[in-house]
Amino acid sequence: MDTESFLFKAFIFLVAAVIGVPIAKRLGLGSVLGYLIAGVLIGPFVFGLVGRDVEDIMHFAEFGVVMMLFLVGLELEPKKLWRMRMPILGLGGLQVLFTGFLFTIIAMLFDQTWQAALAIGMVLALSSTAIVLQTLTEKGLMKTDSGRSSFSVLLFQDIAIIPMLALMPLLASAPVEIINDDHGLTQLQGWQQTLAVVGSIVFIILLGRFLIQPIFNLIARTGLKEIFIATSLLLVIGITLVMQWVGLSPALGAFLAGVVLAESEYRHELEVGLGPFKSLLLGLFFITVGASINLDLLMQDTASIISLVLGLIIIKVIVLFLLAKFFKMPLMENLIFSFALAQGGEFAFVLFSFAAQNGVLTEHMISTLTVVVALSMALTPLLMILSEKVLQPLFDRQELSRDYDEIDDGETPVIVAGYGRFGQIVSRLLRSQGFQTTLLEYDAVQIDLVRKFGTKAFYGDVTNLDLLKAAGAENAKMIVLSVDNVDKAIIVTELCRKNFPELKIFARAKGRREAYEIKKAGAHCVIRETLGSALLLGREALVELGYRKYQAQRAAQTFLHYDNMHMEELTELWGDEKQYILAATEKAELLEAVLKSDIQDRAQIQNQSWDTDSRSQINDNIDIKQSPNED
Amino acid sequence: MANRILVNFAHPRFESSVTNRVMVSAIKDIEGITFNDLYEEYPDFLIDIKKEQKLLLEHDVVIFQHPFYWYSVPALLKEWQDVVLESGFAYGEGGFQLKGKYWLNAMTVGGTDDSYSKRGYNGYPFDQFLKPFEQTAVFCGMKFFQPFVVYDAIRISKEATIDAAENYRKLIIDLQNHLNLRTGKIR
Numbered sequence A: 001m002d003t004e005s006f007l008f009k010a011f012i013f014l015v016a017a018v019i020g021v022p023i024a025k026r027l028g029l030g031s032v033l034g035y036l037i038a039g040v041l042i043g044p045f046v047f048g049l050v051g052r053d054v055e056d057i058m059h060f061a062e063f064g065v066v067m068m069l070f071l072v073g074l075e076l077e078p079k080k081l082w083r084m085r086m087p088i089l090g091l092g093g094l095q096v097l098f099t100g101f102l103f104t105i106i107a108m109l110f111d112q113t114w115q116a117a118l119a120i121g122m123v124l125a126l127s128s129t130a131i132v133l134q135t136l137t138e139k140g141l142m143k144t145d146s147g148r149s150s151f152s153v154l155l156f157q158d159i160a161i162i163p164m165l166a167l168m169p170l171l172a173s174a175p176v177e178i179i180n181d182d183h184g185l186t187q188l189q190g191w192q193q194t195l196a197v198v199g200s201i202v203f204i205i206l207l208g209r210f211l212i213q214p215i216f217n218l219i220a221r222t223g224l225k226e227i228f229i230a231t232s233l234l235l236v237i238g239i240t241l242v243m244q245w246v247g248l249s250p251a252l253g254a255f256l257a258g259v260v261l262a263e264s265e266y267r268h269e270l271e272v273g274l275g276p277f278k279s280l281l282l283g284l285f286f287i288t289v290g291a292s293i294n295l296d297l298l299m300q301d302t303a304s305i306i307s308l309v310l311g312l313i314i315i316k317v318i319v320l321f322l323l324a325k326f327f328k329m330p331l332m333e334n335l336i337f338s339f340a341l342a343q344g345g346e347f348a349f350v351l352f353s354f355a356a357q358n359g360v361l362t363e364h365m366i367s368t369l370t371v372v373v374a375l376s377m378a379l380t381p382l383l384m385i386l387s388e389k390v391l392q393p394l395f396d397r398q399e400l401s402r403d404y405d406e407i408d409d410g411e412t413p414v415i416v417a418g419y420g421r422f423g424q425i426v427s428r429l430l431r432s433q434g435f436q437t438t439l440l441e442y443d444a445v446q447i448d449l450v451r452k453f454g455t456k457a458f459y460g461d462v463t464n465l466d467l468l469k470a471a472g473a474e475n476a477k478m479i480v481l482s483v484d485n486v487d488k489a490i491i492v493t494e495l496c497r498k499n500f501p502e503l504k505i506f507a508r509a510k511g512r513r514e515a516y517e518i519k520k521a522g523a524h525c526v527i528r529e530t531l532g533s534a535l536l537l538g539r540e541a542l543v544e545l546g547y548r549k550y551q552a553q554r555a556a557q558t559f560l561h562y563d564n565m566h567m568e569e570l571t572e573l574w575g576d577e578k579q580y581i582l583a584a585t586e587k588a589e590l591l592e593a594v595l596k597s598d599i600q601d602r603a604q605i606q607n608q609s610w611d612t613d614s615r616s617q618i619n620d621n622i623d624i625k626q627s628p629n630e631d
Numbered sequence B: 001m002a003n004r005i006l007v008n009f010a011h012p013r014f015e016s017s018v019t020n021r022v023m024v025s026a027i028k029d030i031e032g033i034t035f036n037d038l039y040e041e042y043p044d045f046l047i048d049i050k051k052e053q054k055l056l057l058e059h060d061v062v063i064f065q066h067p068f069y070w071y072s073v074p075a076l077l078k079e080w081q082d083v084v085l086e087s088g089f090a091y092g093e094g095g096f097q098l099k100g101k102y103w104l105n106a107m108t109v110g111g112t113d114d115s116y117s118k119r120g121y122n123g124y125p126f127d128q129f130l131k132p133f134e135q136t137a138v139f140c141g142m143k144f145f146q147p148f149v150v151y152d153a154i155r156i157s158k159e160a161t162i163d164a165a166e167n168y169r170k171l172i173i174d175l176q177n178h179l180n181l182r183t184g185k186i187r
């Protein structure tokens, strides 16, 4: 590559990204779709700004996926991963099995040989790690049930690629000479290969455990940031090469390395160092996917390609949905999950080319399927928007009349909305004092959990007026809003103020900002969730630092008192940024001064003696009343 | 066998105390006594009633050591009296469980001995202010000892403070070893 054309290409890609992504985000389509569309536009079929060598770039950019999985691994300690073994093997395994099986059958119905059909089935069973993780992360869904399940499935798929690669040559209809220099191990015997695979995994674990730490220690001591980043890159690239050599998915290897390093103290540095590379490469990858969509083929064969794309998506959604249902995933989560994973994966491109080399699939078949997979990937962000904006609200309604629990608590003075850790404490306190509480919770798992402990919570979305009515909001004295989501808390507050004016609203808020907003929405009492416990900890800290407990208690109480008071005054100014910051700073200073003067005053009290001298000064000035029994 | 001594100590500003600090360090290590630091035990005023009652039952002499605040006890000690000496325990039906035990105030007082007189600025002899304690003890069937008092607690010299603390220590050891519980006399 000569520099001029390299720089020119980089320029084109960057321009496409810089223009495309912000527009897509503005339109609420997410960055992935932005990249994809940008890719289509600069690709050979529209403006032709990048040529047909786009595939080479794509292979290079796939490295972004490897990095992404490394970073994901960094956030998953081995313990957490172990806890996910069920969804990975169960949900992931069954997904690959069923989807693969279905597509194989379908392909056979389309007159493919069983070998070709099996190859197609396997390849189409995979989803796109890059698109799914990026989209879920962007929507903040990675930590939810659906996010975690999606990730489990993707992880299993990455594992499944190993046997798939091994199977491909066996499916070749005519024995072909495989000369494949990329996969050094294909020349090895089966058992040797297994040994190499196990060996390399052990190698990665040992590497992470014993070698990387001291190396990073050394590098960190040099204080050279770029060398640290270089080392991080070296690590991931090295792992990729090893994995490629033994024929494992590099993404999987990188993921493993990430998990091993999840407990290392360099975790955050690694995240910070590699993050931008990952993002840029992924972006590049999405652009190349967009650019490689063969629009010519699409034009020629529009109807059949579109129906193939739709078929692919629909079948995937159905399988995913049923499986998730079988694994008792709540409906709303399921709708996210099954739509998120309903596309072909980037690995399909690799597997297809591999299948072509092996002569398993025809050239035409492969180019058609490549377009189908790429299109399904491009459609994913749109599908998720569809699920989020259309289906979920639809089912949310339906679910209420169908699935929400019947509430048979009779008349209770207090409704507790959100029976998580917070709601539980409030409710237990109230119940210990003899007040009945009706418990509402939106997380089915949580409901099952507390039921094991003999507590009955009802399933339902508290932002729904009918549910509130069913819970007895018309007669209750109070609703304790212990949901951890501000938006929900605000919605419920407004709903209650409008429909049940007598009902007192006691709300939990995450922090100051949330507290202001819920208060503004009309809640009667808003408590910041961390304030109390932070002050308790502060109090204990003061004791450890030598304070008498009573003094520490007073300091914490004083703090609480003034902070609450200021909070109330500042609520008025919330919304006016400038005024607010000014006033808030002033209040913070005031609070500090109050706390200080409390200590000083108390020291002074001791100095003001209770003795004759100070008394006599007063006696000179004031004629003290004589006691009535003075004779 | 040695008499069992309980010291219920109440000082809300112990960190800036002078007299009580010296006194406490003089007695704290006496073997066999129970030193109960109320403000440290109950900084939030949430007194463990059952525990305090059990402590009382396990001892023969209860000493209330405190600075004299507004002619009375610091607030937590008053709270202690109000909740621990409850009906059914200290008095009333099923009560009077403290009968025969001894009550002793050990106080540091800001005013001088002289000031506690009709002519002094404290208006009344010190005895008068003891009436609520005495009557509380008597009401519960307890025997009331004349208090151990350190007057002029803010201004007295270091030596005098140490002397007072020494005397306090001697008193407790006497109560522990030489008090005849039946007669209330120190042999």
Ligand SMILES: Cc1cc2nc3c(=O)[nH]c(=O)nc-3n(C[C@H](O)[C@H](O)[C@H](O)COP(=O)(O)O)c2cc1C
Pocket: A605, A606, A610, B016, B017, B018, B019, B020, B021, B067, B068, B069, B070, B071, B072, B107, B108, B109, B110, B111, B112, B153, B154
């Ligand atoms: C709130 C308060 C009230 C007090 N009331 C009295 C009182 O009524 N009569 C008196 O003689 N001294 C009074 N004093 C003085 C204390 O008795 C005196 O400061 C204390 O006994 C000194 O002991 P210490 O060094 O251990 O704190 C009072 C002091 C304070 C801080």
